[in-house]
Amino acid sequence: AQSVTQPDIHITVSEGASLELRCNYSYGATPYLFWYVQSPGQGLQLLLKYFSGDTLVQGIKGFEAEFKRSQSSFNLRKPSVHWSDAAEYFCAVAFDKLIFGTGTRLQVFP
């Protein structure tokens, strides 16, 4: 069955530290890949997407993600985290429908 796995439920980093959020998917072909962010009490906002081409994708707010076909992964990265990045992050894959991972909650300490 098609699935998306975000193995880290909760991550805590210090402000200014680098960040990597993991995402793995299970599917027979390369799906369309997304990262969404949800700030407290808000809806989801698209950070970035991968459809094809360059496997390193740049998004908003200084985030980037790298698609690795051999690992079925689409990890999200940011070189220097800001306190305002504290939120929940969802990886999603689109086959015929959008399937979300269970989310990673990011906490940022000053």
Place this chain on the structure above:
Amino acid sequence: NAGVTQTPKFRVLKTGQSMTLLCAQDMNHEYMYWYRQDPGMGLRLIHYSVGEGTTAKGEVPDGYNVSRLKKQNFLLGLESAAPSQTSVYFCASSYEGGPGIQYFGAGTRLSVL
């Protein structure tokens, strides 16, 4: 720019009561979706619509009904609310299905006592 608007933002129901959640989008999108978000489970698709007058079941449709009488509106109904339907409900819309980017509303927090 309104985007996707959900009403109400909060609601408390008693078991057995009914209610309707309204989603409105002003982007002329064909596709609209209703999700529920529960702790540790991400977002799960309840129902969706691929155009005015159409609806289809998603992953967790039981206990919910939907209608899309106008292109810009997508209604989610609970005929007889149950505590298991306590959740945060999100509406989304997209120009196309599958890989289409979805735009989300701010959510409706529903508690069923």
